[in-house]
Amino acid sequence: MDVDVLIVGLGPAGATVLAKLAQLAGSELSILAVDQRSQPGFPVQCGEFMPSPEEMATLMPDVPDALQFFSFDEQFISTHTDRISFFSPKRKVIQTPFQGYTLHRGKWNTHLIEIGKKYGAEVRPSTCVVGMKNGKVTFVQNDSKRTQVTPRIVVGADGVSSRIAKWTGLAEKRPNKHFVIVKQHVMTDLGTDYDPTDVQMFFGEKYAPGAYSWIIPKNDNTANVGAGVRLPMLKDDMNVSKALSNLINVHSTASRILNGAHIKQTIAGVVPVGPPYQHTVDLKSHTILVGDAACQVVSSVGGGIPPSMVAGSIAANAIIRFIRKKVPLTDYQSQWQLQMLKMFKSAFKLRQFFDKISMGRDSRIQWYMNRLNSSDINNVVHCNVPWKVSLAMPFMRVLNRIIT
Numbered sequence: 001m002d003v004d005v006l007i008v009g010l011g012p013a014g015a016t017v018l019a020k021l022a023q024l025a026g027s028e029l030s031i032l033a034v035d036q037r038s039q040p041g042f043p044v045q046c047g048e049f050m051p052s053p054e055e056m057a058t059l060m061p062d063v064p065d066a067l068q069f070f071s072f073d074e075q076f077i078s079t080h081t082d083r084i085s086f087f088s089p090k091r092k093v094i095q096t097p098f099q100g101y102t103l104h105r106g107k108w109n110t111h112l113i114e115i116g117k118k119y120g121a122e123v124r125p126s127t128c129v130v131g132m133k134n135g136k137v138t139f140v141q142n143d144s145k146r147t148q149v150t151p152r153i154v155v156g157a158d159g160v161s162s163r164i165a166k167w168t169g170l171a172e173k174r175p176n177k178h179f180v181i182v183k184q185h186v187m188t189d190l191g192t193d194y195d196p197t198d199v200q201m202f203f204g205e206k207y208a209p210g211a212y213s214w215i216i217p218k219n220d221n222t223a224n225v226g227a228g229v230r231l232p233m234l235k236d237d238m239n240v241s242k243a244l245s246n247l248i249n250v251h252s253t254a255s256r257i258l259n260g261a262h263i264k265q266t267i268a269g270v271v272p273v274g275p276p277y278q279h280t281v282d283l284k285s286h287t288i289l290v291g292d293a294a295c296q297v298v299s300s301v302g303g304g305i306p307p308s309m310v311a312g313s314i315a316a317n318a319i320i321r322f323i324r325k326k327v328p329l330t331d332y333q334s335q336w337q338l339q340m341l342k343m344f345k346s347a348f349k350l351r352q353f354f355d356k357i358s359m360g361r362d363s364r365i366q367w368y369m370n371r372l373n374s375s376d377i378n379n380v381v382h383c384n385v386p387w388k389v390s391l392a393m394p395f396m397r398v399l400n401r402i403i404t
């Protein structure tokens with residue numbers, strides 16, 4: 001079986017490529033999109049938080065028509081938020097205004113897939129890609145039927161453990177500090193202290209060694225509640241389940257909201273928080289990597305939905321130009337770098353700074369957070385290093401020795 005384009009994976013990245021490409025190409029291209037899940041997009045493994053279009057236009061100023069591009073129809077928004085609160089290990093709270101919303105990510109993901117189908121693409125759920133060699137891709141459908149396709153172009157949108165990235169040699173070997181292990185509950189019947197307009201982030205050894213834990217409102221009574229940890233920062237018998245349990249039961253502020261609430265659903269996952277891959281196009285196999293498969297994530301916060309949307313859209317356009325005008329597929333890489341690389345670099349710089357001060361130690365995080373205010377945190381959530389932090393950087397080693 002021959003197809004023009006094979007899309008592997010239908011999370012936000014693959015579903016964006018599918019919808020845009022199918023719309024642009026109509027019947028000009030045969031598009032096959034596969035996902036190993038029986039219902040692509042579900043279960044939703046995500047906090048679902050998105051900055052508002054205005055915030056996105058500031059964060060990614062090089063995305064054309066950013067305000068329009070990042071606008072979602074209200075049916076895909078479960079709630080709007082207007083603040084982010086950072087909680088230090090010793091409960092200092094720093095709040096900053098930040099307009100955002102929580103997506104109905106599963107519903108939006110399904111909508112994108114439906115657009116793809118409407119414009120003629122073939123979508124096969126319960127279909128796992130198991131091999132890629134000499135221009136042929138092998139997949140297994142419903143755990144039994146083995147099929148081979150010969151695509152002209154392959155889109156690897158198969159997430160953080162992308163096999164397409166490995167098979168094409170585009171994957172870069174990464175140390176485990178570049179991954180956050182996460183666990184999240186959807187919790188309902190929250191306590192009276194719950195504020196559905198406030199996104200809360202908690203720092204500290206007990207709640208999120210090397211990362212942060214969160215309460216992201218979904219509506220007046222329900223929130224995504226999660227914790228992230230990084231392996232090099234784990235001490236003793238700490239793990240991600242304990243971190244989440246501590247947030248719910250031990251943290252003096254969070255427990256007032258969460259202790260006694262009901263868990264509706266639990267998921268776990270891994271978020272790549274290293275820099276994006278340097279090479280995201282394999283010219284030999286005509287493959288491009290999109291989304292988590294290419295580590296296109298805002299590494300300071302673990303935000304991957306907006307980059308997936310941008311990269312997915314650029315990928316669709318690049319494929320069309322390649323087919324129609326023979327513009328090399330590397331155009332995809334130049335375009336996403338033009339629109340997002342600056343932000344990825346700033347975010348990674350912030351993450352490295354966080355690593356330097358914390359190394360999982362509460363005393364250091366507390367010392368630095370005591371010196372930060374709302375405007376500094378506003379810089380952080382916009383992927384900018386606050387001036388105080390830049391000033392402290394050259395003395396960090398000495399400071400760290402004094403603080404510990």
Ligand SMILES: Cc1cc2nc3c(=O)[nH]c(=O)nc-3n(C[C@H](O)[C@H](O)[C@H](O)COP(=O)(O)OP(=O)(O)OC[C@H]3O[C@@H](n4cnc5c(N)ncnc54)[C@H](O)[C@@H]3O)c2cc1C
Nearest residue numbers: 009011012013036046047048049129159269291292304305
């Ligand atoms: C708990 C958690 C909370 C998060 N919170 C946020 C947040 O609040 N805001 C934000 O912006 N980002 C958040 N992220 C990050 C965000 O979810 C990801 O960056 C985003 O999902 C990346 O989309 P993707 O399409 O690249 O990958 P994925 O969503 O992982 O999709 C990959 C798809 O590929 C399929 N697949 C994998 N291998 C194969 C195969 N061999 N064959 C066929 N199909 C395959 C999978 O089934 C899956 O559907 C969070 C992540 C986690 C885990």
